[in-house]
Amino acid sequence: MDNSHAHGSHQPATFRSYVTGFVLAVVLTLASFWVVMNPNMSKVDILITIAVLALVQVVVHLYYFLHMSMAPDKKWDTISFAFTAMLLFFVVVGSIWIMANMMATLMPSANIPGLSGGMSGMSHMAPHM
Secondary structure, rough: OOOOOOOOOOOOOHHHHHHHHHHHHHHHHHHHHHHHHHOOHHHHHHHHHHHHHHHHHHHHHHHHHOOOOOOOOHHHHHHHHHHHHHHHHHHHHHHHHHHHHHHHOOOOOOOOOOOOOOOOHHHHHHOOO
């Protein structure tokens, strides 16, 4: 009994697809280095360009190396990855939010950019013995 097509029409990865993914990854990495070394771009333009190149790099790695796609036999792998990425996003953003809130609440006079106050009022926080 031949079960070679029992799990859908998934084509195995070929050497050519790996080379294509590798070349794209190298080109995107070199483009990122060129953007950073370019003295004619503003810092905001550099950050935006690097973010876009990073997102494209992630998509290249997911498609060419992890073989994620919306093909019927790969759909649950992609959904599982998306759910994991969403959970990771919530954990990281939630942790940063909680730590910033704790810093603002417990150290109201700390000299932190974006928060009001200054370091001069820190002497009242010293323990009294």
